[in-house]
Amino acid sequence: MPLDTSTYGLALLRVDGRRWNELRRIYAQIRTQAAADGSSYLEMGHTKVMCVVTGPSEPGPRRGAGISSAGGAGGGGGGAGGQSKDAEVVVNIVIAGFSSVDRKRRGRSDKRTLEMQSTLANTLAATLHTHLFPHSQITISLHVLSQDGSLLAALINAATLACVDAGIPMTDYVTACTAGSTSTYAANDEGADPLLDLNHQEEQELPGLTVATLGESDRVVALVCESRVQISRLEGMLAVGVDGCKQVREILDQVIKAQGQKMILEGTVDKGTGLNDMDLD
Amino acid sequence: MASLKRSVDSDPLAANISNKIYVRSTKSGKVQKIVREVYLRQDIPCSSRLCQRCQTVAPKDASGKLIPFVLSDSPAGTKVFPQGHYLVPDTNAFLTAMDLFEQDSAFYDVIVLQIVLEELRNRSLPLYNRLISLTKSEDKRFYVFFNEFRLETHVPRLEGETVNDRNDRAVRKAVAWYGEHLARIKGKDVPAIVMLSNDRDNLRKAKQEGINACSLADYVKQLKDGEKLLDMIPETQDQDNIKEKRPGDNLYPEYFSMSKMMTGVKNNLLHQGIFNVSPYNYLEGSIRVPAFPKALLILGRENINRAVDGDLVVVEVLPKDQWKEPSTQVIEEDAITKNENPDAEESDDFVSEKERKALQEEVKRTHSKTTEGHAQPTARVVGVIKRNWRQYVGHIDQSSVSQSAQQGRKQDSVFVIPMDKKIPKIRLRTRQVSELLGKRILVTIDAWDRSSRHPSGHFVRSLGELETKAAETEALLLEYDVQYRPFPKTVLDCLPKEGHDWKVPQSLEDPGWKDRQDLRDLLICSIDPIGCQDIDDALHSRPLPNGNFEVGVHIADVSHFVKPGNAMDAEASIRGTTVYLVDKRIDMLPMLLGTDLCSLKPYVERYAFSVIWEMTPDADVVGSRFTKSVIKSREAFSYEQAQLRVDDSSQQDDLTKSIRTLLDLSKKLKQKRLDAGALSLSSPEVKVQMESETSDPIDVKTKVHLDTMSLVEEFMLLANTSVARRIYEAFPQTAILRRHGAPPKTNFDELANQLKVKRGLDLSVESSRALADSLDRCVDEKEPFFNTLVRIMATRCMMSAEYFCSGTQAYPEFRHYGLASEIYTHFTSPIRRYADLMAHRQLAAAIEYEAIHPSTRSRGKLEAVCKNINVRHRNAQLAGRASIAYYVGQALRGKATEEDGFVMKIFSNGFVVLVPRFGIESLIRLRDLAEVEPQAEFDAETYTLQTSGSREVKVELFQKVRVRVTDQKDETTGKRGVKMELVRTY
Numbered sequence A: 001m002p003l004d005t006s007t008y009g010l011a012l013l014r015v016d017g018r019r020w021n022e023l024r025r026i027y028a029q030i031r032t033q034a035a036a037d038g039s040s041y042l043e044m045g046h047t048k049v050m051c052v053v054t055g056p057s058e059p060g061p062r063r064g065a066g067i068s069s070a071g072g073a074g075g076g077g078g079g080a081g082g083q084s085k086d087a088e089v090v091v092n093i094v095i096a097g098f099s100s101v102d103r104k105r106r107g108r109s110d111k112r113t114l115e116m117q118s119t120l121a122n123t124l125a126a127t128l129h130t131h132l133f134p135h136s137q138i139t140i141s142l143h144v145l146s147q148d149g150s151l152l153a154a155l156i157n158a159a160t161l162a163c164v165d166a167g168i169p170m171t172d173y174v175t176a177c178t179a180g181s182t183s184t185y186a187a188n189d190e191g192a193d194p195l196l197d198l199n200h201q202e203e204q205e206l207p208g209l210t211v212a213t214l215g216e217s218d219r220v221v222a223l224v225c226e227s228r229v230q231i232s233r234l235e236g237m238l239a240v241g242v243d244g245c246k247q248v249r250e251i252l253d254q255v256i257k258a259q260g261q262k263m264i265l266e267g268t269v270d271k272g273t274g275l276n277d278m279d280l281d
Numbered sequence B: 001m002a003s004l005k006r007s008v009d010s011d012p013l014a015a016n017i018s019n020k021i022y023v024r025s026t027k028s029g030k031v032q033k034i035v036r037e038v039y040l041r042q043d044i045p046c047s048s049r050l051c052q053r054c055q056t057v058a059p060k061d062a063s064g065k066l067i068p069f070v071l072s073d074s075p076a077g078t079k080v081f082p083q084g085h086y087l088v089p090d091t092n093a094f095l096t097a098m099d100l101f102e103q104d105s106a107f108y109d110v111i112v113l114q115i116v117l118e119e120l121r122n123r124s125l126p127l128y129n130r131l132i133s134l135t136k137s138e139d140k141r142f143y144v145f146f147n148e149f150r151l152e153t154h155v156p157r158l159e160g161e162t163v164n165d166r167n168d169r170a171v172r173k174a175v176a177w178y179g180e181h182l183a184r185i186k187g188k189d190v191p192a193i194v195m196l197s198n199d200r201d202n203l204r205k206a207k208q209e210g211i212n213a214c215s216l217a218d219y220v221k222q223l224k225d226g227e228k229l230l231d232m233i234p235e236t237q238d239q240d241n242i243k244e245k246r247p248g249d250n251l252y253p254e255y256f257s258m259s260k261m262m263t264g265v266k267n268n269l270l271h272q273g274i275f276n277v278s279p280y281n282y283l284e285g286s287i288r289v290p291a292f293p294k295a296l297l298i299l300g301r302e303n304i305n306r307a308v309d310g311d312l313v314v315v316e317v318l319p320k321d322q323w324k325e326p327s328t329q330v331i332e333e334d335a336i337t338k339n340e341n342p343d344a345e346e347s348d349d350f351v352s353e354k355e356r357k358a359l360q361e362e363v364k365r366t367h368s369k370t371t372e373g374h375a376q377p378t379a380r381v382v383g384v385i386k387r388n389w390r391q392y393v394g395h396i397d398q399s400s401v402s403q404s405a406q407q408g409r410k411q412d413s414v415f416v417i418p419m420d421k422k423i424p425k426i427r428l429r430t431r432q433v434s435e436l437l438g439k440r441i442l443v444t445i446d447a448w449d450r451s452s453r454h455p456s457g458h459f460v461r462s463l464g465e466l467e468t469k470a471a472e473t474e475a476l477l478l479e480y481d482v483q484y485r486p487f488p489k490t491v492l493d494c495l496p497k498e499g500h501d502w503k504v505p506q507s508l509e510d511p512g513w514k515d516r517q518d519l520r521d522l523l524i525c526s527i528d529p530i531g532c533q534d535i536d537d538a539l540h541s542r543p544l545p546n547g548n549f550e551v552g553v554h555i556a557d558v559s560h561f562v563k564p565g566n567a568m569d570a571e572a573s574i575r576g577t578t579v580y581l582v583d584k585r586i587d588m589l590p591m592l593l594g595t596d597l598c599s600l601k602p603y604v605e606r607y608a609f610s611v612i613w614e615m616t617p618d619a620d621v622v623g624s625r626f627t628k629s630v631i632k633s634r635e636a637f638s639y640e641q642a643q644l645r646v647d648d649s650s651q652q653d654d655l656t657k658s659i660r661t662l663l664d665l666s667k668k669l670k671q672k673r674l675d676a677g678a679l680s681l682s683s684p685e686v687k688v689q690m691e692s693e694t695s696d697p698i699d700v701k702t703k704v705h706l707d708t709m710s711l712v713e714e715f716m717l718l719a720n721t722s723v724a725r726r727i728y729e730a731f732p733q734t735a736i737l738r739r740h741g742a743p744p745k746t747n748f749d750e751l752a753n754q755l756k757v758k759r760g761l762d763l764s765v766e767s768s769r770a771l772a773d774s775l776d777r778c779v780d781e782k783e784p785f786f787n788t789l790v791r792i793m794a795t796r797c798m799m800s801a802e803y804f805c806s807g808t809q810a811y812p813e814f815r816h817y818g819l820a821s822e823i824y825t826h827f828t829s830p831i832r833r834y835a836d837l838m839a840h841r842q843l844a845a846a847i848e849y850e851a852i853h854p855s856t857r858s859r860g861k862l863e864a865v866c867k868n869i870n871v872r873h874r875n876a877q878l879a880g881r882a883s884i885a886y887y888v889g890q891a892l893r894g895k896a897t898e899e900d901g902f903v904m905k906i907f908s909n910g911f912v913v914l915v916p917r918f919g920i921e922s923l924i925r926l927r928d929l930a931e932v933e934p935q936a937e938f939d940a941e942t943y944t945l946q947t948s949g950s951r952e953v954k955v956e957l958f959q960k961v962r963v964r965v966t967d968q969k970d971e972t973t974g975k976r977g978v979k980m981e982l983v984r985t986y
């Protein structure tokens, strides 16, 4: 077994060799499934997720599994699905049994999965221009292939990419990452460094939070903290997390631009006026 | 169609990312494969102060601070490396010789590789922790180099390569890199990088690769004074190899594999538990397992199979026809294995002739028995899960030393006899026999092979001449793992700057007065043993207009001075308790706090934490409250002074009257407790009187009990119980409490039978109340001490009380059996017990005096604290008792006195006598009765030993006897002990 997170102070190195303010390697692709309206694949370290977006479309028969947003405006949403003025965002997460080390299957009613579904639905409903598609539904299906920490952040990022791919109008990118702290809550260490982008081992041993921001702004659109941490450390963690979100945005932006370039070169789309700002050289 | 490409290929950073794959098996037996990322980098510094280049890339933490470089720019040289050197030990070096690295004389500037740290952590957590504390010491200059994360030193495992080989290669790679890296420094004689290893293969490969490498022994020889350090290196691997080449030489059965043991335990075929050795018979052990109500017996060397007292072992129960009774015979290792030759042991028979004889007599006796009901299940050890080996204090057995060894400097094998009788002799190889003879020495056990009858170990250090006060005291502290070193500077830095001039602030506006009640006008006093300096508690009482009384217990406000999480708190939590020896006190907190600022001294103002009750004249509590306060004690009484004052009817001042009130109430409180079933237990208590000038012991007195002692005790119990309720109410999951489990009924089987057979008395053990009542009935009109004797014996059947965190037990389990209280904690002695300090913090939070610190409500942390203080508490008691026993021995030195004693335990070849006057017990063997050992008839049914031949006496259990007590020095072992001789029976 490798060392645990308590050795950080010896040389300011984390359990996987990163410094406190470094992201893991992020790799992403869009349009991975040609048949889907929108799709993406994203890796943050060993956390690997896939996303497929369907819609906006006529709401089908309601299925129990997905969690839907209240529809932004909230008026008349919920119950009768298709009757609302805004499009309804339905999120569905499937966590593969082989994705975690203990290979335990999680049922559809797993509490943590339900909670992530609801966080995602609410976050996206606030960013997607759902008012443009009344009486319709946007279904976001996520598959978790491998887990190594920061799962919710990876899901948000993958969903953003897939929504862009699907061409659903949105305010800006929603990008997310996690932040933590180098020592445990009980250690009460005032000098603890904040950490960016926690892996599984760090998530197990240290306090952490997930933050999502909108585009290049500092606007926080989602913030989830499930561990106990001193209020004095929170500010540093949040600052590092928001900064991480901006780095993630850069990376996602490149992925999308690269895909756009490729499609133009392949002639899939015309080099229209709207794509003038793309650098083709 | 788009496809999911392998992402790593397209990533420019891919070359710097590696994966670490390993497999682990879980407790339930599943195998898991874990893949972790590793980010390789080039900004990990070498940390040599000579290196300018690394300074520029050195990492900063989030607040922009650099970690200072560790390795010296002018490290020490050796004969071979006069230019100076940095050491790079491999895992094996730390595993076998951690003591060496902790030396002050050498082993500075050490590079600890990440891979080594990792391996060490997997092999031994205690050693890992010791190494971590070395890396934190500024003097020793140990630097942890994360070789696995540095691009140049990262070593992927080759196909077909074992993990060990890869790790060795990683060490060599790091050594080579350091060499090249430092060689680039211009214009300097750079230090050599020296790998330390005891693995011959690794050393050979290092030579091939042109790396400086030494075995531990070779390296130590290069040092000045290296000879002495040589003893601290365990026998080298070579000798083990030679041994392995002789099959059929194995004396002990092989251990089962870990997986076989785990499966066996899971299926209830094998059992797991802590191995305990009988104090009277070194060839008899016992182990308690959940599946059997009685302890399993483990008899004989072969069945014990290299288990040492305290080890966590797995045993297999033997067939029923091999079940036996516990031994009724005394078997002492010294006597039986005396004059063994430590060098030639392999050629000896495994079970020596004498041992065999002793055991045969045992077997004969049990076989002649018709009553099968007494037989106890027996078992044999099939494996050890976890060794409980520590450092042991002992001395060299003079009889094991050869003549040549006493003169020469050659390495020689000798036996060390540990002070703790339950630990077997340890074979030791040393070059300094002549210097170590007659000294108290510290040794460790390194290994116990199947082929070796005794465990082998190595010398750590000498404590000084046997029987000198300094050596014996240190020996005692080491044996009981008492932290006795002076407080480090970091701890002393936490003390108030004003030092002894610190005072309670004058102005009531001062933040120190916030939420504190002014109780300075109350007539408060303290009552303690004579000469008590760390006064934890003080009391007061006053009549109220409604006819009731107000009673207050005021406890030193230690939590005001010791803030959670600082260095002083950390040190106190490790020490856990103050340890009281006859002539010495090892404090939990620095003197300034313990005996001055916290101590509730008379005539000065002090911060306190007060518990105040309103009580009816019948001592029923009507109301209680808790508050931080400021008090001014009017007087610090000794128990004797307070007693005299109370008894003197001419004293009619308010203070004396209030003590009388307290005394009156305390008697009523005590009666209530006894009515509820509280036990009054006993242990022989004596006090050693010292010559005031030379502090030599001159006399031993049994402690006299005074009413004023009960007075203090009752109110402390009441305060503890009240606080326990309050903190449990505030923190149902995390309150720190103290429980005393009800003893299993079988614990009393033997005592009950003894009382029944010998005196026709019944011992009821259904409840503490029934036990208390039946103990009260155990009286002998002619012999007042008989009742105390039974209480002493009953006390030994009890469980020990323990601290725990409330969330770990169900409420009914909170019960304190001995005090017959539903809930209990320790609150009243925060100066000398860490548990009390925690209770103070929790109470302060419960009454909203201050916010709770996270460590005081983290269940994991609290459980760890409880575990530690339970051990410390027990060790402190044992150390205190051992200290008294030592001084009693010293007080008796050169004197011979006749005393009355009582027979406590009876064997087929001896009996144990307790002498109440000295509080000591000692064994009288048959062969001690006369010049020629008398014949003896032992009747186990009636606990009677009848001797005939050279001396005729009849000894029975509980009998009063006259003994001559002398001190005696055993010439062969160099041990001084109390010796008793039977003068006559009554």
Ligand SMILES: [Zn+2]
Pocket: B045, B046, B047, B048, B051, B052, B053, B054, B055, B181
């Ligand atoms: Zn360097």
